[in-house]
Amino acid sequence: MPRSPATTTDRAPILPVILIGTLLAALVAAGLVAMTGGAAAVIPGLGDPGAVTKYGVTVVRLIAEVASVVTIGSLLLAAFFVPPQRSGTLGADGYAAVRTAGFAAAIWCVGALASVVFTAAEAAGRPVSEVLDTQVLFELVDAIEQAKAWGYTAAIALIVAIGCWVVLSWGWTVVLFGASLAGMLPVGLAGHSASGGAHDVATNSLLFHLVGAALWVGGLIAVLVVGARKSSHLSLAVQRFSRLALVCWAVMAVSGVVNALVRVPLGDLLGTEYGLLVLVKLAALIVLGAFGHQQRNRSVRAVVERADGRGLLRLGGVEVLVMLVTIGIAAALSRTPPPTEVTGQVSTTELLIGYELDGAPTALRLLFDWRFDLIFGTAAVALGVLYLLGVRRLRKRGDAWPVGRTVAWLSGCATLLIATSSGIGRYAPAMFSVHMSGHMMLSMAVPVLLVLGGPVTLALRALPVAGKGNPPGPREWLLAAVHSPISRVLTNPVVALVLFVGSFYLLYFSGLFDSVVSEHAAHLAMNAHFILSGYVFFWPVIGVDQAPRRLPPLGRLGLMLAATPFHAFFGVILMNMQTVIGENFYRGLDLPWAGDLLNDQRTGGGIAWAFGELPVVLVLIALLVQWSRADERAARRRDRRTEHTGDAELEAYNAMLRRLSEPSGAARTTESADSLEGSPESTDGRENPNRE
Numbered sequence: 150m151p152r153s154p155a156t157t158t159d160r161a162p163i164l165p166v167i168l169i170g171t172l173l174a175a176l177v178a179a180g181l182v183a184m185t186g187g188a189a190a191v192i193p194g195l196g197d198p199g200a201v202t203k204y205g206v207t208v209v210r211l212i213a214e215v216a217s218v219v220t221i222g223s224l225l226l227a228a229f230f231v232p233p234q235r236s237g238t239l240g241a242d243g244y245a246a247v248r249t250a251g252f253a254a255a256i257w258c259v260g261a262l263a264s265v266v267f268t269a270a271e272a273a274g275r276p277v278s279e280v281l282d283t284q285v286l287f288e289l290v291d292a293i294e295q296a297k298a299w300g301y302t303a304a305i306a307l308i309v310a311i312g313c314w315v316v317l318s319w320g321w322t323v324v325l326f327g328a329s330l331a332g333m334l335p336v337g338l339a340g341h342s343a344s345g346g347a348h349d350v351a352t353n354s355l356l357f358h359l360v361g362a363a364l365w366v367g368g369l370i371a372v373l374v375v376g377a378r379k380s381s382h383l384s385l386a387v388q389r390f391s392r393l394a395l396v397c398w399a400v401m402a403v404s405g406v407v408n409a410l411v412r413v414p415l416g417d418l419l420g421t422e423y424g425l426l427v428l429v430k431l432a433a434l435i436v437l438g439a440f441g442h443q444q445r446n447r448s449v450r451a452v453v454e455r456a457d458g459r460g461l462l463r464l465g466g467v468e469v470l471v472m473l474v475t476i477g478i479a480a481a482l483s484r485t486p487p488p489t490e491v492t493g494q495v496s497t498t499e500l501l502i503g504y505e506l507d508g509a510p511t512a513l514r515l516l517f518d519w520r521f522d523l524i525f526g527t528a529a530v531a532l533g534v535l536y537l538l539g540v541r542r543l544r545k546r547g548d549a550w551p552v553g554r555t556v557a558w559l560s561g562c563a564t565l566l567i568a569t570s571s572g573i574g575r576y577a578p579a580m581f582s583v584h585m586s587g588h589m590m591l592s593m594a595v596p597v598l599l600v601l602g603g604p605v606t607l608a609l610r611a612l613p614v615a616g617k618g619n620p621p622g623p624r625e626w627l628l629a630a631v632h633s634p635i636s637r638v639l640t641n642p643v644v645a646l647v648l649f650v651g652s653f654y655l656l657y658f659s660g661l662f663d664s665v666v667s668e669h670a671a672h673l674a675m676n677a678h679f680i681l682s683g684y685v686f687f688w689p690v691i692g693v694d695q696a697p698r699r700l701p702p703l704g705r706l707g708l709m710l711a712a713t714p715f716h717a718f719f720g721v722i723l724m725n726m727q728t729v730i731g732e733n734f735y736r737g738l739d740l741p742w743a744g745d746l747l748n749d750q751r752t753g754g755g756i757a758w759a760f761g762e763l764p765v766v767l768v769l770i771a772l773l774v775q776w777s778r779a780d781e782r783a784a785r786r787r788d789r790r791t792e793h794t795g796d797a798e799l800e801a802y803n804a805m806l807r808r809l810s811e812p813s814g815a816a817r818t819t820e821s822a823d824s825l826e827g828s829p830e831s832t833d834g835r836e837n838p839n840r841e
Contacts (some may be wrong), residue, residue: 150712152681155303156683158219159424162462162728166471167215167219167370167473169470171211171212171473172625174389183185186545189467191829195706197274198270198271198273198274198275198276198277199276199277199586200269201276201277202267202270202275202277202459203271205277206264206267206268206270206271208565209260209263209264209267210260210264210267210480211258211261211476211477212260213256213257213260213261213263213264213299213302214476214479214841215473215476216253216254216257216260216306217253217306217329217332217333217363217364217367218251218363218366218367218370218476219249219255219293219335219367219370219371220250220253220254220257220306220367220370220710221329221330221363221367222363222364222365222366222368222369222370222372223247223250223253223365223367223371223374224246224247224250224309224313224322224324224325224326224362225364225367225368225371226243226246226368226372226375226386227239227242227243227244227246227319227322228243228246228319228322228323228326228373228764229389230368230372230375230381230382230385230386230390230628231243231246231370231375231382231385231386231620232385232391232621233319233621237318237319237320237834238319239316239317239318240317240320240382241380242378242382243289243322244317244381245317245378246323246371246374246375247313247316247325248313248314249371249374250309250313250319250325250329251309251310251313252304254307254309254310254313254329255306255310257302257305257306257309257310257332257483258306258307258310261300261303261306262301262304264296264299264302265286265290265299265300265303266280266281266286266292267338268296268299269289269293270288270289270293272289272293272295272296273289273293275822278369281399281460282368283338294339295336295339295536296336297339297512298334298335298336299335302332302333302336302365303337305328305331305332305335305701306332308328308334309325309328309329310450312324312325312328313325315439318642319629320629320633321344324407324605326636330360330363333359333360334356334359334670335354335365336772337356337359338356338669338670339350342683346501347411347504348410348500348503348669349503349504349520349522349669350407350413350503350523351411351480351504352669352670353522353523353524353673354404354405354407354408354523354525355404355408356410357401357523357566358400358404358408359405360399360403361396361397361400361401361404362397362401362476362479362766363684364393364397364475365394365397365398365401365472366472366473368390368393368394368397368467369390369394369468369469369472370717371386372386372387372390373469376809377756381463385620396828398415398434398437398438401434402434404523405430405431405434406431407523407581407636410580412427413427417581417587420662420832429478430475430478430479430574433474433475433478434475435469437471437472437473437475440825444479446694457686488825494634497737497738497739498579498738498739498740500563500735500840501667501737501738502579502738503669504520504575506576506579507577509742509743510572510576510580510583512722512731514576515570515571515573516571516572517571518571518572518575518576519570519571519575520574520575521570522569522570522574525565525566525568525569525570525574525676526566526569526570526674528565529562529563529566529569529570530540530559531560532562532565533559533562533563536558536559536562536602536604536607537557537559538611539608539611540555540607540611541605541612542611543607543610543611548610550607553601553608554601554602554603554693555602557598557599557601557602558598558599558601558604559602560600561594561595561597561598561599561600562599564590564594564595564598565680567590568587568591568594568595569587569591569676573586573587573590574587577672578666578672579735579738579743580735580740580743580749581730581735581749581750581753582730582749582750582753582756584753585723585753585754585756585757586677586753586756586760587676588675588757589757589760589761590650591679591683591755591760591764592679592681592682592683593675593760594763595680595683596680596683596684596686596687596688597683597691597767597768597771599684600684600687600688600691600692600693600694601640601691601693602693603693603694604694605627605631605694605695605815606692606694606695608623608627609624609626609627609628612624612627613748622807631694631697632697633642637698638694638695639685640685640688640697640698641691641702642689642698642704642708643671643697643710644709645682645685645686645689646686646708646712647684648668648682648684648685649682649685649686649712650712650715650716650719652678652682652684653715653716653719654719656675657719657730658722662730662731663730663732663734664735666731666734667734667737686708686712687768689705689708690708690709690768690772691768691771691772692822693703699782702772703718705772706742706769707767709769710765710767712723713765714759716757716758716761717758718777719754719757719758720754720755720756720757720759720761721754721758722754723750723751723753723757724751724755724758725754725757726747726750726751726754727747729747729750730748732746739758750828771790794812
């Protein structure tokens with residue numbers, strides 16, 4: 150593939166900042182690990198892995214994390230901060246950013262692979278040289294979750310690196326950006342936050358923290374590269390990054406506080422090494438907030454108003470240094486066990502699901518025993534607020550928006566909140582019947598209500614049009630997503646049906662649920678799959694928004710009726726099974742009021758069987774209403790056409806019927822006369838409009 154001239158542009162001014170910042174971060178991380186005693190600690194029952202392993206595990210992790218944020222930031226720039234060409238291919242800035250992401254992703258992959266080796270060596274209490282044997286390393290990785298997580302990260306980074314060298318289109322750059330964000334999840338789901346009490350809150354808050362930090366740090370580095378290249382798109386990139394940076398800082402601040410309070414009691418902040426590191430990291434975050442404020446007040450204004458990027462480069466370079474040092478502090482924090490893991494004693498239930506359960510799931514407990522889900526609860530609130538903001542924007546400019554759609558959307562958000570954060574969400578990890586209740590709500594009730602809200606139509610009406618000659622904005626991005634090949638494939642009736650119904654059988658009857666039921670990450674993935682697969686299925690069936698694949702009314706009804714027997718059959722199978730799904734995990738919880746696991750599973754099967762009827766009723770009602778409104782709209786169009794053209798169509802139709810009813814000879818005579826009258830040789834020179 151020929152190299153674009155964009156790759157030869159000057160990237161040097163920011164490269165020394167990244168190298169110096171990484172070196173400082175490594176020194177800070179190593180120093181803090183030594184000060185807090187992390188390098189001197191030896192796991193009881195294991196040998197001493199040596200200083201190279203103890204310090205090396207922090208250094209290689211730091212290299213991988215810095216490379217990951219550069220990768221994410223570069224792809225963020227190419228996908229959303231600089232415009233592509235009209236043909237959809239990347240422009241010069243986007244192409245250069247993707248190539249930078251490819252180099253960074255390769256380093257990320259190497260750093261992640263090194264982290265696999267060092268993490269396995271440290272966990273086994275052996276020097277790195279002793280675990281380089283392939284068989285030994287594979288055995289250790291299979292037994293150590295943290296090492297396995299780094300292996301998944303290395304695989305994702307490799308895919309991103311390869312993709313960056315073959316991708317030239319804007320659409321696939323967005324896909325690579327999503328993949329790069331996914332590469333941060335495995336390690337975040339397997340660290341300190343994934344173990345001990347309250348690990349559900351700690352893990353969810355850490356995911357917010359990691360994504361926010363990656364977008365902020367990586368985005369700033371990418372913008373500085375654009376500034377160093379003196380690109381004409383610097384003003385646009387700076388404005389978009391400035392809005393994102395404020396959100397990222399708020400997300401990092403809130404999630405960091407939540408994670409710290411879960412891991413460290415307030416009284417231990419000053420009395421433990423872990424607490425001191427938390428305070429140091431908090432101080433660095435405050436400093437970064439001050440830098441960001443200065444950026445928005447001075448540098449951003451100078452770039453936007455005077456196209457002067459010198460202040461941005463100076464202040465931004467210092468900010469990058471502080472950011473990278475903060476990453477070093479975070480790396481040291483990951484090497485220091487929280488005090489609750491050292492001194493705290495948790496029950497088996499709290500160790501497995503993250504919290505205690507007060508008793509059997511009564512109706513009152515299912516309704517009022519809430520535990521807010523940071524991922525899906527936050528999503529429910531945010532989706533509701535964004536929708537209302539869109540409606541308010543329409544109302545302000547005098548446009549109407551149906552109240553029924555707003556009620557449907559807010560009801561869907563409320564159902565999502567209840568399914569994940571009420572007593573249903575609290576008891577779902579511990580009891581199969583409650584889990585199945587949540588599953589049915591997320592896959593069948595929430596999507597039906599959300600698609601009836603018409604969010605895409607609302608967004609397209611509320612978001613401003615970029616305009617001819619202007620770079621595409623959120624409205625254009627949304628249109629591209631709706632009409633993308635991925636959307637067309639997912640909304641194919643066969644694909645949607647298989648994803649929606651087939652996943653039930655695959656998850657519960659293949660042994661997959663038994664393998665992942667103990668993992669918090671698996672519960673997050675299952676909930677996300679239930680919602681998305683349901684949305685993809687119901688969107689072309691009853692969705693207000695125009696789907697990439699339009700189905701005729703009978704096709705919509707047929708697709709819904711085709712799914713119904715599979716749901717019923719699924720519930721019947723569960724009610725008649727003699728083996729318990731996920732038995733080892735549920736018995737390990739040792740809940741005194743949940744001893745009859747087989748009966749609880751049969752209750753879950755009954756819930757699945759009964760709940761399948763409710764969406765059918767809702768869908769049929771929605772289809773009837775939509776068909777009725779479609780007929781009304783068609784009748785109004787006919788009336789308007791009649792008022793405009795008169796009864797010409799009706800008169801032509803009646804004339805045709807009269808000709809058909811006449812004797813054949815008279816009809817031919819009349820037709821011949823009509824033909825002569827309207828022939829080109831007639832006196833008025835008009836052609837017969839009925840001639841072919």
